[in-house]
Amino acid sequence: MNDILHIKGIFEPRGNPSTPGAPKLSSTASLSVAHLEKLKADLESVSNSFLRQSKKIVDGAMVSIYYNKVVAKSNRTSALFKPQGGKSNDTIVGAKYSDDGKHIITHYVTHKLLNKAINLLDQAIDYTIKYFKDPITPNEFNNKEKFEDIKFNKTVFSKSTFQTIIVDCSYINSFGIEYPSFDVKKDSVVTFYKTESKIDEIFKKINLSIPVSKILDQTTVVLTKEEIEILLENIPYLISMAVEDLSTYSPSDFHESYKNETITIPKPKDEPTIGVIDTLFDDRVYFSEWVDYHQLVSNDIATEKDKTHGTRVSSIIVDGHRLNPQLDDGCGHFKVRHFGVATAGRYSSITIMREIKKIVINNPDIRVWNLSLGSNEEIHRNFVSIEAAALDELQYEQDIIFVIAGTNDNQHLQRKIGAPADSINAAVVNSVKKNREPALYARKGPVLDFFTKPDISYYGGTSDNPLRACDGNGEALVAGTSYASPWIARKLSYLIDVLGFNREIAKAMIIDSAVGWHHSTNVFTGHGIVPIKIDEIVKSKKDEIRFVLSGVSTAYETYNYRFPIPFYKNEYPFIARATLCYFPKCSRSQGVDYTNTELDLYFGRINDENKLKSINNNKQSSNEGPVDEETSRKEFGKWDNVKHIQDKSVSSPKPKKVYSSRLWGMKIVSKDRLGYNDGLDIRFGVVVTLKELNGINRIEDFIQLFSLNGWIVNRIDIKSRINIYEKAEETIEFE
Numbered sequence: 001m002n003d004i005l006h007i008k009g010i011f012e013p014r015g016n017p018s019t020p021g022a023p024k025l026s027s028t029a030s031l032s033v034a035h036l037e038k039l040k041a042d043l044e045s046v047s048n049s050f051l052r053q054s055k056k057i058v059d060g061a062m063v064s065i066y067y068n069k070v071v072a073k074s075n076r077t078s079a080l081f082k083p084q085g086g087k088s089n090d091t092i093v094g095a096k097y098s099d100d101g102k103h104i105i106t107h108y109v110t111h112k113l114l115n116k117a118i119n120l121l122d123q124a125i126d127y128t129i130k131y132f133k134d135p136i137t138p139n140e141f142n143n144k145e146k147f148e149d150i151k152f153n154k155t156v157f158s159k160s161t162f163q164t165i166i167v168d169c170s171y172i173n174s175f176g177i178e179y180p181s182f183d184v185k186k187d188s189v190v191t192f193y194k195t196e197s198k199i200d201e202i203f204k205k206i207n208l209s210i211p212v213s214k215i216l217d218q219t220t221v222v223l224t225k226e227e228i229e230i231l232l233e234n235i236p237y238l239i240s241m242a243v244e245d246l247s248t249y250s251p252s253d254f255h256e257s258y259k260n261e262t263i264t265i266p267k268p269k270d271e272p273t274i275g276v277i278d279t280l281f282d283d284r285v286y287f288s289e290w291v292d293y294h295q296l297v298s299n300d301i302a303t304e305k306d307k308t309h310g311t312r313v314s315s316i317i318v319d320g321h322r323l324n325p326q327l328d329d330g331c332g333h334f335k336v337r338h339f340g341v342a343t344a345g346r347y348s349s350i351t352i353m354r355e356i357k358k359i360v361i362n363n364p365d366i367r368v369w370n371l372s373l374g375s376n377e378e379i380h381r382n383f384v385s386i387e388a389a390a391l392d393e394l395q396y397e398q399d400i401i402f403v404i405a406g407t408n409d410n411q412h413l414q415r416k417i418g419a420p421a422d423s424i425n426a427a428v429v430n431s432v433k434k435n436r437e438p439a440l441y442a443r444k445g446p447v448l449d450f451f452t453k454p455d456i457s458y459y460g461g462t463s464d465n466p467l468r469a470c471d472g473n474g475e476a477l478v479a480g481t482s483y484a485s486p487w488i489a490r491k492l493s494y495l496i497d498v499l500g501f502n503r504e505i506a507k508a509m510i511i512d513s514a515v516g517w518h519h520s521t522n523v524f525t526g527h528g529i530v531p532i533k534i535d536e537i538v539k540s541k542k543d544e545i546r547f548v549l550s551g552v553s554t555a556y557e558t559y560n561y562r563f564p565i566p567f568y569k570n571e572y573p574f575i576a577r578a579t580l581c582y583f584p585k586c587s588r589s590q591g592v593d594y595t596n597t598e599l600d601l602y603f604g605r606i607n608d609e610n611k612l613k614s615i616n617n618n619k620q621s622s623n624e625g626p627v628d629e630e631t632s633r634k635e636f637g638k639w640d641n642v643k644h645i646q647d648k649s650v651s652s653p654k655p656k657k658v659y660s661s662r663l664w665g666m667k668i669v670s671k672d673r674l675g676y677n678d679g680l681d682i683r684f685g686v687v688v689t690l691k692e693l694n695g696i697n698r699i700e701d702f703i704q705l706f707s708l709n710g711w712i713v714n715r716i717d718i719k720s721r722i723n724i725y726e727k728a729e730e731t732i733e734f735e
Helices: 033-051 111-131 159-170 199-205 225-234 304-323 349-362 386-397 485-498 503-515 629-636 699-708 718-729
Strands: 005-008 012-014 061-067 092-097 103-109 172-176 188-192 215-217 220-223 239-244 246-248 254-259 273-279 291-295 335-342 346-348 368-371 401-405 427-432 456-459 467-471 474-479 544-553 557-563 574-582 597-606 612-614 642-646 664-672 682-692 712-715
Touching: 005 699, 033 061, 033 111, 033 159, 033 172, 061 111, 103 111, 111 159, 159 172, 188 225, 220 225, 225 239, 273 304, 273 349, 273 485, 304 335, 304 467, 304 474, 304 485, 335 349, 346 349, 349 386, 368 485, 386 401, 401 485, 401 503, 427 485, 427 503, 456 485, 456 503, 485 503, 485 718, 503 544, 503 574, 503 642, 503 682, 544 557, 544 664, 544 699, 574 597, 597 642, 597 682, 612 664, 664 682, 699 712
Parallel strands: 005 544, 273 335, 273 368, 291 335, 368 401, 401 427, 427 456
Antiparallel strands: 005 712, 012 557, 061 103, 061 172, 092 103, 188 220, 188 239, 215 220, 246 346, 254 474, 467 474, 544 682, 557 664, 574 642, 574 682, 597 612, 597 664
């Protein structure tokens, strides 16, 4: 097998080279005066609703825009609700899907800004009636000559303002006030739209007294059923979302049949440590010396039953390869720092998330965390769970990665995954049977309709082919996603802690290994099934060249156009694939528009026009025509933080033409959804694989060409990397 190559070169930054032109109507759009008048009446109705309130709760008004499609960032309304000196995005406080899958985006605006929007629509109607046919069509509106004889007052109502309003309105069905729709049955975590008022001040105005301990932040509060009913009666328009606080633990699918065999294990040395956050730990097990245990649940409520799940999870991390020889990954033993935060029944999600934040911050030496706790309830279509959002924030701020079990469905109803398996930044793991089909207890994604979750799948055991784990009663036969995720945690820790890869490259390598050459995401298995042996991840076949690289997105484009891929007889005898991973900042308050940053991956040849021709024919950022938002999300994973691209000709591969430059290039395009530069300085990792069509090993040619062109090329020699790790971990005793 070939070693994987780690290449290092300089990526150049470049600002957005394109300049926006005049707003244009879509070729399929038209806009009638009647529709503009309806939209104006909608806004007047919203304004009157807030002005008629007997008690003033907030200073402004909530206005929801009901779009006629899933809108791109550039198609959000940008003129009507634009505050003085700011951007229209500044007033957005939430986003969700309608029942038919269209965007509903909610703005919080001042009454002055709302009246301004009504006046702007009024003027747009006047100009439309005076100068355009009804309805306005793209042929007429997009014709520059049409505007030459129209006199606009630049200070009051400019041509660009009129054009923007018309284009904005072509994507809008209506304006209104969005009210929450959920059954008030239990105590819940309620999230409010952000306003200028403090949450405790709002509660005082409706005579509601809430202890400070129940206020998580200025938009999130834990409330009883009775308190929520008061909110729904007084301020329903301020409620963004609500989820039950007490989660019912998602149990393992199957376990029974203990064996009382005597198992021994050597004493721990300098093995890497994986963090485990789970139920409690039973120190009677044979591997207890390998586990540094911290119990965060009071002994007054802890029982022996509460130790079972967490102990079994840790047993697979420490010694899974010996307990289950058929799954020996070649990674060896791992130490565990185990934090017991939950009992085996119901628990408060909020309490556990607070504990997890403290745990992670106080244990900065741990890079990989395993979390096999999950809710029995399904995730919501329109927002990410409180738990997942907290984990995503930690992973954005800290150099860590969570490996999360995809949760179980013991009733085998093919339900959606449960929190926190909707974490976007984490590696979420589902379970498959021995025959690589999804386990019957596996639950499904996606998250927010388009994020691929689970990320990957692995072998978690089944009733007829269980895994072996260990708890205080001895060896147990188990099955569940809880026992699939520790295997991925082992692999990620090996890649990060032993081989020295950063988490972005490590996650990309894991996902890329599951994808292979026939990429097809599945709601149950995600990007695919990760190979058992670590060698299949850190090495490639003789007819493949696999290289990894990382960089930092510092501008709209981050690029390098000097990849000297080997060619033969004026052709490139390769097909190619690439996987990109990054950890973006996320905003739960933005609902379905959850990730703040989009990094888009382009990799391919530099053609004779000196343009990068990406292997998957991605033209989202080119001038060759806009790509519909829904198509971009489905085909190119837009806004997803995992990108996988590959040749369109994988099924019928052919050599590629060599252009005059004889070079390939890679480009990372960064897009910031909210306009706050959240995409700057985000680190990314990429794995690229080239497969030689004639079975020839061209890795030496690759190394030579890249070295001659200024790249630093390092072979990932596993033995030498392990030696370096062991030397670095040695304890030196001074006399």
